[in-house]
Amino acid sequence: AQRVTQPEKLLSVFKGAPVELKCNYSYSGSPELFWYVQYSRQRLQLLLRHISRESIKGFTADLNKGETSFHLKKPFAQEEDSAMYYCALSAFGNEKLTFGTGTRLTIIP
């Protein structure tokens, strides 16, 4: 069975400070990992895919298979980063996504 754990329900960070949103997963095979963002009362939007190794809105995430983690990082937080962030996993060869419970990030001006 696959599981995604986001240990922090709430995270508050001052503007300009670094941000790290934690994500750990449990899956025995080769996972595909994603970060989604949901701004207030809006739809979920894909932020990052580990497979593309991209940086979006200053965010990056590196898959660490040894630690089974896919933490989301940004060096300098901005007020517009305040949102709900979900980590998600799909098993290799399967489109079904399992989501974590989410972390609500609040940037303090």
Added chain:
Amino acid sequence: DAGVIQSPRHEVTEMGQEVTLRCKPISGHNSLFWYRQTMMRGLELLIYFNNNVPIDDSGMPEDRFSAKMPNASFSTLKIQPSEPRDSAVYFCASSSGQGYGYTFGSGTRLTVV
């Protein structure tokens, strides 16, 4: 492309009534997913279709829930009879293949009183 389109945006209904939620996926996407979002349980996959065929409905809570995808451009999620505990935001999403992620609709906020 207008993205994934869901209707209605909001639905308030009385307990016991039938509720039908609708979704139009992105043209060319061959997979469609229905999720339910609540404060207590987060995002739960209810069912997903590939090429209009239900692949995994293990997340459908009980027989009161049913979903159909009669063609590549339309899907419905029906709750009959509805109960207050069904109150949630229901999201539809579509995907063009594994590894690309999903595109979500705006969701339907359902309130059962």
